[in-house]
């Protein structure tokens with residue numbers, strides 16, 4: 447290693463997780479490559495450190511207790527009582543968002559979003575599935591959205607049992623409490639894009655609240671950059687006895703469900719299987735965890751959700767929106783979807799004593815810092831294209847983001863990584879241009895992407911070229927995507 451390459455190595459190792467350190471070192475031993483790596487530092491954002499550690503465990507504890515006290519929040523439970531059932535629960539959540547809004551001069555638009563569902567396996571008779579939505583409108587780009595969600599409803603062993611006590615403390619009062627607390631923290635700030643706090647209904651009966659919200663967003667033309675679905679963020683003790691409060695999981699799907707045959711054919715020759723916008727959203731959040739959330743490492747999982755199980759980010763993914771699930775690493779199955787009981791000395795049920803409030807606050811901090819960073823950043827670039835076959839250099843081009851809604855744009859940054867590396871490894875800020883060439887970086891050997899960067903250093907997620915990686919509707923999607 448020459449002295450000239452050493453500073454580059456030091457900069458890169460700060461960016462990389464320790465697990466990829468060995469890989470980076472071996473890459474840098476290639477002199478030809480080092481000369482062009484030019485990895486740049488990120489701007490360390492004081493505000494994100496503050497936001498990431500602002501959520502209070504005591505607030506989350508209080509809100510989970512309040513939700514548990516409604517006895518059951520089953521989707522089919524009674525709605526008239528003020529003290530029991532899902533009606534009382536959603537009215538309390540709405541009032542809580544309104545209280546938060548009152549304290550920031552009315553900065554949140556709070557409303558119910560509902561639809562009557564019937565003739566479904568788990569909702570045979572007509573029931574109003576009612577979610578609570580709160581929107582903090584963006585200052586310059588209000589049509590661009592990031593969403594944090596948790597679920598109102600709970601269940602016990604029999605998914606149709608709507609009368610038994612069903613505390614749902616971790617599943618998923620923890621997600622709703624985290625969403626409320628993130629709103630308390632972030633409502634103290636103003637952002638470029640809009641932030642949505644959603645307490646979604648009907649999850650256990652078939653992901654209905656998420657579907658209703660995703661359909662409405664599509665109809666209204668929301669430009670959704672990411673959905674952060676929080677489902678069970680408070681359990682630190684696995685059913686196998688493992689106790690761990692320093693890791694979390696981010697589930698992110700691969701190729702989009704509505705990828706066309708033409709797009710799939712093109713992807714076969716260009717790549718993109720591991721670079722859906724959901725995956726690059728997950729990498730973004732993983733990076734936020736490394737940089738801003740003390741004592742937390744996230745595991746990005748290349749899967750839609752847990753094996754054959756589901757969550758409320760899926761209805762958004764179904765429509766092509768980037769979305770991921772954030773949750774604890776170690777699940778305790780005796781505490782999920784169980785009748786409250788003791789059997790053979792084993793206690794079952796999702797009670798509040800199974801929730802670690804500090805851990806839930808930590809994952810809330812991860813959400814809040816990610817939402818803030820995404821919303822302060824410019825819009826992700828669209829129309830990203832790449833070329834360079836049989837050339838020693840790689841060229842990327844993209845559409846300039848809208849200047850009116852992104853007045854704080856500084857320019858764009860190219861990222862690249864080895865094709866089997868989990869996280870982006872190299873980057874180069876290229877200025878306020880719409881095309882850039884990486885000299886002597888061979889297209890065959892890396893994956894590439896582009897992020898937009900604000901004057902104060904906030905970055906959008908990295909957008910992989912083509913339809914496979916597009917965050918927002920791709921202006922060149924089929925049939926011209928073959929170019």
Ligand SMILES: [Zn+2]
Nearest residue numbers: 617650782783
């Ligand atoms: Zn559940």
